Amino acid sequence: MIITLTTDFGFSDHFVGVMKGVILSIAPAAQIVDLCHGVPAHDILAGALSLEAGYGYFPHGTIHVAVVDPGVGSARAAIAVRTEHYHFVAPDNGLLDLVLQSETPQKIVQLTNPQYQLASVSSTFHGRDIFSPAAAHIAAGVPIEQMGEPIDELTQLKTPAPKIAGDAMEIHVLMADRFGNLITDLTRAAFERWNPAGRCVRFQWGGTEINGISRTYADVSCGAPLAYFGSSGRLEIAINKCRAADQINAPAGSAILVRIL
Amino acid sequence: MIITLTTDFGFSDHFVGVMKGVILSIAPAAQIVDLCHGVPAHDILAGALSLEAGYGYFPHGTIHVAVVDPGVGSARAAIAVRTEHYHFVAPDNGLLDLVLQSETPQKIVQLTNPQYQLASVSSTFHGRDIFSPAAAHIAAGVPIEQMGEPIDELTQLKTPAPKIAGDAMEIHVLMADRFGNLITDLTRAAFERWNPAGRCVRFQWGGTEINGISRTYADVSCGAPLAYFGSSGRLEIAINKCRAADQINAPAGSAILVRIL
Amino acid sequence: MIITLTTDFGFSDHFVGVMKGVILSIAPAAQIVDLCHGVPAHDILAGALSLEAGYGYFPHGTIHVAVVDPGVGSARAAIAVRTEHYHFVAPDNGLLDLVLQSETPQKIVQLTNPQYQLASVSSTFHGRDIFSPAAAHIAAGVPIEQMGEPIDELTQLKTPAPKIAGDAMEIHVLMADRFGNLITDLTRAAFERWNPAGRCVRFQWGGTEINGISRTYADVSCGAPLAYFGSSGRLEIAINKCRAADQINAPAGSAILVRIL
Numbered sequence: 001m002i003i004t005l006t007t008d009f010g011f012s013d014h015f016v017g018v019m020k021g022v023i024l025s026i027a028p029a030a031q032i033v034d035l036c037h038g039v040p041a042h043d044i045l046a047g048a049l050s051l052e053a054g055y056g057y058f059p060h061g062t063i064h065v066a067v068v069d070p071g072v073g074s075a076r077a078a079i080a081v082r083t084e085h086y087h088f089v090a091p092d093n094g095l096l097d098l099v100l101q102s103e104t105p106q107k108i109v110q111l112t113n114p115q116y117q118l119a120s121v122s123s124t125f126h127g128r129d130i131f132s133p134a135a136a137h138i139a140a141g142v143p144i145e146q147m148g149e150p151i152d153e154l155t156q157l158k159t160p161a162p163k164i165a166g167d168a169m170e171i172h173v174l175m176a177d178r179f180g181n182l183i184t185d186l187t188r189a190a191f192e193r194w195n196p197a198g199r200c201v202r203f204q205w206g207g208t209e210i211n212g213i214s215r216t217y218a219d220v221s222c223g224a225p226l227a228y229f230g231s232s233g234r235l236e237i238a239i240n241k242c243r244a245a246d247q248i249n250a251p252a253g254s255a256i257l258v259r260i261l
Numbered sequence: 262m263i264i265t266l267t268t269d270f271g272f273s274d275h276f277v278g279v280m281k282g283v284i285l286s287i288a289p290a291a292q293i294v295d296l297c298h299g300v301p302a303h304d305i306l307a308g309a310l311s312l313e314a315g316y317g318y319f320p321h322g323t324i325h326v327a328v329v330d331p332g333v334g335s336a337r338a339a340i341a342v343r344t345e346h347y348h349f350v351a352p353d354n355g356l357l358d359l360v361l362q363s364e365t366p367q368k369i370v371q372l373t374n375p376q377y378q379l380a381s382v383s384s385t386f387h388g389r390d391i392f393s394p395a396a397a398h399i400a401a402g403v404p405i406e407q408m409g410e411p412i413d414e415l416t417q418l419k420t421p422a423p424k425i426a427g428d429a430m431e432i433h434v435l436m437a438d439r440f441g442n443l444i445t446d447l448t449r450a451a452f453e454r455w456n457p458a459g460r461c462v463r464f465q466w467g468g469t470e471i472n473g474i475s476r477t478y479a480d481v482s483c484g485a486p487l488a489y490f491g492s493s494g495r496l497e498i499a500i501n502k503c504r505a506a507d508q509i510n511a512p513a514g515s516a517i518l519v520r521i522l
Numbered sequence: 523m524i525i526t527l528t529t530d531f532g533f534s535d536h537f538v539g540v541m542k543g544v545i546l547s548i549a550p551a552a553q554i555v556d557l558c559h560g561v562p563a564h565d566i567l568a569g570a571l572s573l574e575a576g577y578g579y580f581p582h583g584t585i586h587v588a589v590v591d592p593g594v595g596s597a598r599a600a601i602a603v604r605t606e607h608y609h610f611v612a613p614d615n616g617l618l619d620l621v622l623q624s625e626t627p628q629k630i631v632q633l634t635n636p637q638y639q640l641a642s643v644s645s646t647f648h649g650r651d652i653f654s655p656a657a658a659h660i661a662a663g664v665p666i667e668q669m670g671e672p673i674d675e676l677t678q679l680k681t682p683a684p685k686i687a688g689d690a691m692e693i694h695v696l697m698a699d700r701f702g703n704l705i706t707d708l709t710r711a712a713f714e715r716w717n718p719a720g721r722c723v724r725f726q727w728g729g730t731e732i733n734g735i736s737r738t739y740a741d742v743s744c745g746a747p748l749a750y751f752g753s754s755g756r757l758e759i760a761i762n763k764c765r766a767a768d769q770i771n772a773p774a775g776s777a778i779l780v781r782i783l
Contacts, residue, residue, distance in 0.1 A: 038534030073477025216595025334738025
C-alpha cells in the first residue's frame with residue numbers, strides 16, 4: 001500500500017524522517033513516497049496546489065497524507081477522507097479543498113480515537129502523533145469509521161478566483177514553482193468555458209504584455225515571456241530559460257488582465 | 262530491515278543517492294529511510310540532535326547510519342554500536358553522544374575490517390566507502406564483532422548545558438529548525454527536576470521576556486513569542502506564525518535566563 | 523528492479539513525487555532511489571557530472587532516469603540506452619555524455635511509441651509523461667526496441683577540457699558541490715597520463731597557490747586551501763572546514779594553472 005506525504009516540513013530537519021519511522025512501525029509493508037515537502041511554511045494554498053497537481057498520478061488505493069498545519073494543537077480538527085479511489089489524511093484547514101473539488105468524499109471522520117494515535121500526543125507535531133499513525137492504520141486495513149465520528153462540513157480554503165467581465169478576465173498569481181514559473185488561478189477548463197471559440201487572447205500586467213498562449217518554453221526566444229497551460233492544467237507565466245518570478249514583480253495575489261482580442 | 266540515514270550531505274549533490282546504491286548492492290532487501298540530510302555542514306551537535314529526536318520512532322532492529330564527518334580521512338575512528346534495540350554506524354566524533362545517553366551500548370567496534378568496506382576506500386567519502394557498507398552488512402546479518410576490534414571509550418561531544426543557580430538557570434540556544442524555532446539545551450526532565458512544584462517561570466534575554474510555558478503556538482497571539490516543550494522534549498522559543506530565528510538575535514550558544522517567579 | 527532519478531526538479535514542488543506515482547502505477551514492484559534532484563535548473567553539465575559520479579554504485583540491472591531538460595517540448599529527442607549493465611533514460615541533449623564515455627551503448631532508441639507514454643503528453647513535463655513511463659516499462663520487462671526507432675548518433679555535451687602545454691596545463695572549474703568544494707575537469711586518469719612519474723605540481727589562480735596534492739581535508743590546517751582527487755575521481759579545490767566556493771572567486775569555467783615543478 002502506498003502512502004504519500006505532502007508537508008511544509010522541508011528536508012532540513014528530522015520531521016519527515018520521523019513520520020516515516022512511525023508509519024513503518026505500524027505498517028511495515030507500507031511504501032512511502034514523498035509527494036512534496038517544500039511547501040512554504042504555513043502556506044495552505046501552496047500545499048493544496050501540490051496535492052491537486054500530484055495525487056491523481058498515484059495508483060488507486062493510495063493514501064495521501066498532507067500536513068501544512070499552522071493551527072496544530074488548537075481546536076482545528078484532524079480528518080480522514082475516503083473517496084472512490086483514495087484516502088486523504090490532513091488537518092481540517094482547507095488543505096484538501098482543491099482535491100475534493102475533483103474527488104467526491106464517501107466518508108469523512110474526525111481523527112479522535114486515541115487507539116489510532118501515538119500513546120503520547122504532543123501539541124506541536126500531529127504529523128508524527130496523529131496523521132502518520134492514522135495513515136498507517138488505514139494501510140493496515142482499519143476502516144476510517146473506527147477512527148472517530150463522521151463529519152459533513154469541512155473548512156473551506158479562501159482562494160483567489162478569476163473574475164470575468166465579458167471579454168475581459170482578471171486572473172491571479174497563486175505561487176511560483178522551483179523554476180520561477182508563476183502559477184495562476186485560471187484552469188484550462190475555466191478558460192475554455194470563457195473562450196469556447198479559442199479566440200486569441202492578450203495577457204497584461206504592469207507594462208508587460210503577452211499575446212497568445214504558447215505550447216512550451218522553446219516556442220519563444222530565450223528571455224522572452226510566455227503564457228501556457230502548465231503540466232497541472234493551470235495557466236502559467238514563464239520566461240524561457242529564466243526565472244519569471246525573479247524578473248516579473250508579481251507576488252502571490254497579483255492580478256493579470258486577460259482580454260479576448 | 263530498515264536503515265536510516267542522517268547526514269550533512271543535503272540533497273543538492275549525488276552523495277546520499279550513492280550511499281543508497283552501495284547499500285542496495287550489498288543488501289537488496291534493505292528499506293532505506295532518510296532521517297535527515299539537512300544537518301548544517303560539519304555541525305556535529307545538530308546531527309546529534311536530529312538523531313536523538315528521531316531514532317526512537319523507528320522499529321526495533323533498525324540500523325541508524327549518521328555521517329557528519331569533518332575529520333573524514335584523518336585518524337578519527339569509524340564505529341558501529343549495538344544497543345538493545347538498534348544498531349548505530351557513525352564516525353567517532355561525538356555524533357552518537359546524545360543517543361547513547363538513552364541507549365546503553367552492548368558492543369562497540371571500530372570498523373577496520375576491509376572485508377566490510379568498498380574495495381577502494383577514498384579519503385573524503387567514508388559515507389560511501391565505509392559507513393554504508395557496514396550498515397548493509399549488518400542488515401544482511403553480519404555481527405559487528407566481525408567488522409573490527411572492540412573499543413570502550415567514545416569521543417565526547419562538547420555541548421552546552423544549563424547552569425543552575427538556585428531559582429535561576431542559564432540555558433542556551435542549540436540550533437534553529439526549519440520553522441525558525443530555537444531549540445535549547447533544557448530538556449523537560451531537567452526542567453522538572455529543577456522546578457518539581459511546577460511554579461511559574463520567566464524567560465529573559467536581551468530586552469525580551471516570556472512569562473510561563475505555552476502548550477502550542479496558537480496559545481499566544483500571532484507574532485507573539487512563546488516558550489514551550491517541543492516535540493522532541495526540549496524547550497523551544499518560537500514566535501506564532503513567524504520565524505523566531507529571524508526576529509530574535511540568538512545564534513547557537515546564546516544564553517537565555519530562566520527564573521522561577 | 524531499481525530505478526534511479528536524477529533531475530533539476532529540486533524538492534520544493536511536486537514534480538519528483540509525481541514521477542514516482544507514474545512509475546509505481548506501471549511497475550508497482552520498482553524500487554525508486556533519488557540519485558540527485560539538486561542539479562541547478564537547466565544545468566546539463568552538472569546533471570551529467572552527478573550521473574557520472576553515482577550510476578556505477580548501483581547494482582547491475584538498475585535503470586537510471588535523468589531529466590535536465592531545458593528543451594522540453596521542442597524537437598530534441600527522448601531516448602533510452604541499454605549498456606552491458608544498465609539502462610539510461612533521458613532527453614538527448616548531452617546529459618548522458620559523460621556516462622557513455624565509460625559505458626558502451628548496445629542499443630539506443632528514440633522514445634516515440636505512444637504505447638509506452640502517458641495517454642496525454644504535455645509539452646512541459648516529459649519527466650512525468652515520457653521518461654518515467656519508459657523507465658517503468660523497462661522495469662516491467664519491455665525491451666527498449668519496442669519503444670521507438672533505433673538511433674546511432676547522440677547530441678554531444680560541450681564541456682571544458684584540460685589544455686596541456688608541456689609541463690603546464692590549464693584546467694577548469696565545472697561546479698561547486700554542497701560543501702563549496704570546486705570540482706574541475708581534470709580526472710585522475712588524465713593527470714597520471716600527463717604526469718606519469720608523479721612529480722610535484724603547483725596549482726595557481728589569481729593570487730592563490732597550492733603546492734602538491736593532498737589526500738584529505740585534514741591534511742592542511744583549518745582555513746587553508748588544498749587540491750585533492752575527490753570521491754568521484756576528479757581534482758577538487760577545497761578549504762579545510764570552509765566553503766571554497768564562497769572564499770575563492772572561481773565560478774564555473776574559471777581556469778586554474780597546473781605546473782609540474
